[in-house]
Amino acid sequence: MARSRTRKALLPVAAAGVLVAALFTGAAPAQAATTQPCDIYASGGTPCVAAHSTTRALYGAYAGSLYQVRRTSDNATQNIAPLAAGGVANAAAQDSFCAGTSCVITIIYDQSGRGNHLTQAPPGGFQGPAAGGYDNLANAVAAPVTVGGHKAYGVFVSPGTGYRDNSTNGIATGDQPEGMYSIFDGTHYNGGCCFDYGNAETSSLDTGNGHMEAIYFGNSKGWGYGAGNGPWVMADLENGLFSGVNAGYNAGNPSVSHRFLTAIVKGQPNHWAIRAGNAQSGGLSTYYNGVRPNVSGYNPMKKEGAIILGIGGDNSVSAAGTFYEGVMTSGYPSDATENSVQANITAAGYATVARPGPAVGSAISLRATTACCTTRYITHSGTTVSTGVVSSSSSATDKANATWYVRSGLANSACVSFESRNTSGSYLRHSNYQLYLNANDGSALFANDATFCPQAGVNGQGNSYMSYNFSLRYLRHYNNSLYIAAHGGSTYNSATAWPDDVSWVSTAPWTP
Ligand code: AHR
Numbered sequence: 064m065a066r067s068r069t070r071k072a073l074l075p076v077a078a079a080g081v082l083v084a085a086l087f088t089g090a091a092p093a094q095a096a097t098t099q100p101c102d103i104y105a106s107g108g109t110p111c112v113a114a115h116s117t118t119r120a121l122y123g124a125y126a127g128s129l130y131q132v133r134r135t136s137d138n139a140t141q142n143i144a145p146l147a148a149g150g151v152a153n154a155a156a157q158d159s160f161c162a163g164t165s166c167v168i169t170i171i172y173d174q175s176g177r178g179n180h181l182t183q184a185p186p187g188g189f190q191g192p193a194a195g196g197y198d199n200l201a202n203a204v205a206a207p208v209t210v211g212g213h214k215a216y217g218v219f220v221s222p223g224t225g226y227r228d229n230s231t232n233g234i235a236t237g238d239q240p241e242g243m244y245s246i247f248d249g250t251h252y253n254g255g256c257c258f259d260y261g262n263a264e265t266s267s268l269d270t271g272n273g274h275m276e277a278i279y280f281g282n283s284k285g286w287g288y289g290a291g292n293g294p295w296v297m298a299d300l301e302n303g304l305f306s307g308v309n310a311g312y313n314a315g316n317p318s319v320s321h322r323f324l325t326a327i328v329k330g331q332p333n334h335w336a337i338r339a340g341n342a343q344s345g346g347l348s349t350y351y352n353g354v355r356p357n358v359s360g361y362n363p364m365k366k367e368g369a370i371i372l373g374i375g376g377d378n379s380v381s382a383a384g385t386f387y388e389g390v391m392t393s394g395y396p397s398d399a400t401e402n403s404v405q406a407n408i409t410a411a412g413y414a415t416v417a418r419p420g421p422a423v424g425s426a427i428s429l430r431a432t433t434a435c436c437t438t439r440y441i442t443h444s445g446t447t448v449s450t451g452v453v454s455s456s457s458s459a460t461d462k463a464n465a466t467w468y469v470r471s472g473l474a475n476s477a478c479v480s481f482e483s484r485n486t487s488g489s490y491l492r493h494s495n496y497q498l499y500l501n502a503n504d505g506s507a508l509f510a511n512d513a514t515f516c517p518q519a520g521v522n523g524q525g526n527s528y529m530s531y532n533f534s535l536r537y538l539r540h541y542n543n544s545l546y547i548a549a550h551g552g553s554t555y556n557s558a559t560a561w562p563d564d565v566s567w568v569s570t571a572p573w574t575p
Contacts, residue, residue, distance in 0.1 A: 120148065132161065132166040165203075171218065177233050179233070198227075225380055241394070245325075247385060248384065249321040254285070262275060267377065271365070289312070290317050290318060432567065440453045441545060450543045489501060514531035539561070
């Protein structure tokens with residue numbers, strides 16, 4: 064039976080004054096519970112002038128807000144602070160605030176006390192997909208991890224997502240020296256432009272070579288690239304991702320994909336470097352350390368001092384990646400200082416969380432949980448995907464059509480894909496936001512479209528499945544058809560019943 068439907072941010076920091084005073088006087092912050100990356104940079108004479116993290120405090124004394132979330136149900140916002148000064152984010156506070164609805168990360172606060180907060184990136188050379196050409200905000204629950212055994216969330220950037228601050232304080236301009244590091248998910252990347260963290264144009268426009276100095280991570284070969292098939296840590300210097308001194312290939316820059324990846328770029332007059340390492344253990348390797356690129360426009364640099372996350376300098380919004388923490392410094396940090404920061408990072412204890420939902424390799428059926436539809440299961444008829452009523456008296460064909468093998472995500476093994484029980488090699492995938500059953504063509508696009516990341520069910524039942532490449536959208540039934548749906552909008556994006564419509568119970572397979 065068909066169902067019808069009528070249906071400059073605030074300074075967050077209690078301790079900021081202490082920290083700012085400490086930074087400007089060179090004194091150590093008072094009563095630091097522990098030493099964190101920005102304490103190490105300050106000791107090295109290259110203090111942080113921006114410090115961003117949704118997972119932990121980057122100063123031992125920092126107890127202020129790390130980030131802000133906004134929930135969809137009533138548009139209320141909440142700041143998330145560390146559990147204790149210098150500690151890991153209070154993810155439980157976010158979970159409680161966001162229970163039964165969806166949340167986005169609205170502000171990533173600057174812990175340095177300089178007010179260099181990251182907010183929704185505005186349109187520039189390219190428009191974002193959100194209202195007014197702004198970029199999307201990140202889904203607040205899309206990148207769960209633990210840090211030192213405590214749950215925390217990173218910033219999951221699917222294409223269209225971006226953060227920026229075009230009016231900063233203390234960030235390098237011109238040819239001034241600076242350093243930066245970031246921790247990324249080395250398994251989440253693409254070849255789109257440009258998953259960056261760092262220094263960019265204050266106009267959101269491409270103003271020419273040398274107007275950026277940001278860390279890039281991904282497998283773009285459109286500009287520079289390194290050994291292997293990628294992904295690579297490179298420097299986005301504007302109109303070029305540089306893996307070394309040459310504009311194209313540099314053999315010294317290896318493919319690197321640690322699940323937790325420390326990535327570093329630093330630059331000073333006619334000198335720059337790329338370094339990286341495993342954020343869970345070991346030290347840093349230097350992939351490049353030398354003069355500016357051997358093409359014109361990058362010496363001297365013309366840095367402008369904006370800060371970007373997840374996008375290119377001109378608001379290119381095609382990139383994907385996950386960010387956990389990152390800082391920018393005043394001055395060119397020594398390798399020794401960065402090595403100490405890396406030791407701090409590995410000691411912090413980043414770890415993955417177990418994937419919720421049905422086990423890879425199992426056969427399941429997926430039952431709707433909305434009150435209208437609890438006898439309906441995700442099923443297919445040829446390439447058409449819908450929900451259909453299935454019972455023990457259904458035909459063998461109907462039972463098999465409603466049975467799915469859970470496969471490791473075609474685009475990322477942290478997520479899953481659903482292969483048809485009776486059409487081997489065909490998977491649930493979205494196209495123009497609707498679900499279809501299509502044969503895997505082996506393309507990156509198909510892999511992305513067929514990958515869904517399970518979370519606890521938004522309505523408290525079963526699981527909800529986030530689209531890997533449209534991370535504000537979830538697998539949803541609407542008038543018995545299947546979509547990836549945003550939480551709010553017209554027709555299948557309607558907020559009415561969204562928490563129920565995106566929640567699915569895995570049952571025993573109708574066809575074992
Ligand atoms: O340098 C690579 C990219 O080129 C920049 O991020 C962007 O501004 C331009 O499109």
